[in-house]
Amino acid sequence: MAKLSSEPFTTYHRLSGAYTEESPMLIDFDLTHYAWRIMTPSTATNPEMLVRNGTWTSTTNSQPHAHFPELNLQATNLHFFAKSCVYQPFLTIFRTDGMDAQAISAQSERKWESKSESNVVMRTASFGAGQHHLEVCARRRDYEVLGEGGEMRRGLGEDVVVPLGLLAVVRRQMRMDKKLPGDCWG
Numbered sequence: 001m002a003k004l005s006s007e008p009f010t011t012y013h014r015l016s017g018a019y020t021e022e023s024p025m026l027i028d029f030d031l032t033h034y035a036w037r038i039m040t041p042s043t044a045t046n047p048e049m050l051v052r053n054g055t056w057t058s059t060t061n062s063q064p065h066a067h068f069p070e071l072n073l074q075a076t077n078l079h080f081f082a083k084s085c086v087y088q089p090f091l092t093i094f095r096t097d098g099m100d101a102q103a104i105s106a107q108s109e110r111k112w113e114s115k116s117e118s119n120v121v122m123r124t125a126s127f128g129a130g131q132h133h134l135e136v137c138a139r140r141r142d143y144e145v146l147g148e149g150g151e152m153r154r155g156l157g158e159d160v161v162v163p164l165g166l167l168a169v170v171r172r173q174m175r176m177d178k179k180l181p182g183d184c185w186g
Contacts, residue, residue, distance in 0.1 A: 008030050008033040008035045009028060009030050009033075009035065009037070010030075011030070011032070012028045012029055012030040012031075013028065013029045013031070013169035013172060013173070014026055014027070014028050015027045015028075015029075015161075015165050015168065015169070016041070017161070019158055024040070024041050025038055025039065025040060025041070025051065025161070026038070026039045026040070026041055026048070027039075027161050027162070027165050029165060029166055029169045031169065031170070031173060034055050034056050034057065034058055035053070035054070035055050036053065036054055036055070036056070036162055036165070036166065037050060037052070037053035037054075038050075038051045038052045038053070038161065038162075039051060052070075053070075054068060054069070054070030054071060054162070055068070055069065055070065056068045056075070056078075056166070057069075059078050059079030059082075060079060061079065063079070064076075064077045064078065064079035064080055065077065065078065065079075065108045066078040066079075067096070067104075068162060068163065071159050071162060072095055072096045072097045073093055073094070073095060073096065073121070073159070073162075073163060074093065074094055074096050074104055074107070074108060075091060075092075075093045075163055075166075076091060076092045076093075076094075076108050077090065077091055078091065078166075078170075081124075081167070081170065082170045082173075082174065083179075085134075085174075085180060088124055088126075088134055088171075089124050089125050089126035089134060089135075090124065091123065091124040091167070092120055092122070092123050092124075093120070093121055093122035093123070093163045094107060094117065094119045094120045094121060095119040095121055095154065096119075097119075097154075099119075107119075118145075118153060119153075120139075121138060121139045121154075121155060121156045122136065122137065122138040122139070122156065122160070122163055122164070123136070123137050123138075124136050124137075124167070125137065134171075136164060136167070138155075138156055138160050138164065139153075139155040139156060140155050140156050140157065140160050141155045141157070142154050142155050142157075143155060
């Protein structure tokens with residue numbers, strides 16, 4: 001039996017991409033240690049360099065929501081998302097800036113509905129009969145709410161790669177562990 005390391009990033013999932021053509025990046029997720037990091041790729045003249053890093057809280061049946069403290073984000077029902085594709089279309093990610101623990105808990109426990117709330121910045125959904133595809137909608141940029149006095153709300157910005165990437169690697173791990181049955185999308 002393999003022994004798990006107590007050191008983070010001994011084993012991890014790596015995604016690569018770019019915010020723009022001039023800013024390539026690597027993002028690593030250590031599912032065992034609940035840690036993420038964003039790095040610049042190495043080149044002939046520059047080694048890999050850490051740009052940002054952080055964590056998310058572990059989840060259980062009784063505490064299914066994950067908090068990303070460095071980003072002030074909460075992912076509702078991430079625990080169930082990782083257990084069954086049935087729950088995957090109902091994940092919501094919201095900003096926790098300025099919220100106390102009671103307000104975060106109350107928002108996390110609200111029933112999922114199609115109407116979004118002001119601090120919701122990402123949601124998953126599946127449209128059509130049979131739920132054959134998982135869709136993600138995210139508010140990446142700051143945006144103005146029309147009809148409410150022109151209020152400006154904060155989007156995810158570059159932070160979008162952390163929760164979106166985590167959802168991708170959780171689904172990848174489910175597939176590797178054969179926990180993503182054939183009747184699930186993707």
